[in-house]
Amino acid sequence: MGADAARGIEQVFRAEHGRLVAGLIRRFGDIDLAEESLGDALVAALQTWPEQGRPPNPGAWLATTAANRAIDRLRRESTRDARHSEAFAMTVNRPDPLLEAGALTEQDGAVTDDRLRLIFTCCHPALAPDARIALTLRLLGGLTAAEIARAFLVPEPTMAQRLTRAKRKIRTAGIPFRVPRAADLPGRIDGVLAVLYLIFNEGYLATVSGAPVEQDPGRDASARDDSGRDESPRDESPRDGSLRDDLCAEAIRLTRVLRTLLPDEPEVTGLLALMLLIRARRPARLRDGVLVPLDEQDRRRWDRAGIGEGHDLVRACLHRNRPGPYQIQAAINAVHTDAATPADTDWAQIVALYDQLRAVHPSPVVELNRAVAVAELDGPAVGLALVEPLALAGYPAWHVTRADLLRRLDQRDEAAAAYDRAIALTGNPAERAFLRRRRAGIDGGAGVGT
């Protein structure tokens, strides 16, 4: 069989994976069984489709085949603890509040609900954050443990164990396969969005040190571009590099799926817009392995389609008038991407949006990013006065911001010291290279060696 044919089948499989595994979990009440029988179905597809042609409805073919394989496995494995599976199946088959409320028809509900149930299960607060990310990518994204391991720069056995433990916890603690009840829904949706944003950030910021990316909404909306592709020697292979961007694409894809499943939740739309707008600027963020700040980017390299869609989504959110942190951050990014040149940037509107953001999501990082915008309006001295008192000594962007403001105020020694501190704290080589260049541009002050 040709490589193209195999790849084509695997693409279909990946695209359908979430829907298929969710349906199998609902039917059989066992994640491992669902995964294994789906794997069997893929093998069968690779064997029969090239000869017999692709079936008219590949998803249905895979679903039926996988279900048959699952039944076969259950019959063969007579030692499987039937009571235990049954107990989980009981959890699964409880009446679903959404179905009962008629929000989804029985017909659509059977397909739509399952992915929604699965996404809430994978992102359950009782699971560790690492586990939620791994499980979401594995079950909904259809990535293999090896692919997830490579994307997060951990050894494959570590990632495999993380997945095994997560599934075991779901079983033993009795994490149910259901959509949360209405009272819990807002908090649980926030949890899902946080997981998706973590996945996106992992693919986008690609920290070398492996330290978790700070999950603060204010950070990524800053006027300063934080970083681009990870250029460290480990990631020089194009496969790893493209896999990191694949994570961004996967995060966006899953957020789109979530949006079709929860069309009335504006924060889901807000997150999608935010991701699209950030990613649209990616082509302009690096030049020769050095980070290019927002005000120096070649805006012709921005992805216009991504920006167009992001702007449309932001407008849709404004109409809903149920603002939230992701929507506000998306709006901030939209103000930037709306400007033809840096000088056209509507900084007053950005400050106003940060005022909104700090009201719903106060944090020192939001204050920091707001100060950057204020500096553009009222000058670096005013901005610096807002930045200094923030308790962010361990946060590289704080030092970078201080350094930049001090440089603009011609306080060279202090600026040099701040750049040195920022360089010491920054793991990303592209960003480091940028900071060194800025540092070298300052006269006076003995610097850390380039």
Add this chain to the structure above:
Amino acid sequence: MKQYMLSVHHESPAEVATISDEDMQRMFQQVDAFNEEVRQAGAWVFAGGLEGIESATVVDARGGAAVITDGPFAETKEYLGGFWVITAADLDEALEWARKGSAACEGRVEVRPFQGEA
């Protein structure tokens, strides 16, 4: 249905010692109300608050002859204050009870499933 233990841990004996009688009374009333709610819902299996660690005794018969020691089992300052055993359909239900229990006794609650099925 599954069974879960909801256990309340205190940071240290000192933490409990500093609670005023007034606060203690309030917590008792809150816990009583919570217990009644658990019973009404049919989720109650067993629960109780434990006497302080000064009343604890440890028995170790691993070597054959039993060694009896005054004091609690754990070396750490943190110790078990009390617990509820409840039945729940799934973890979400158990967590909802734990939320209410934690608010009632004004402490952190650990939720752990029992092995096997109820």
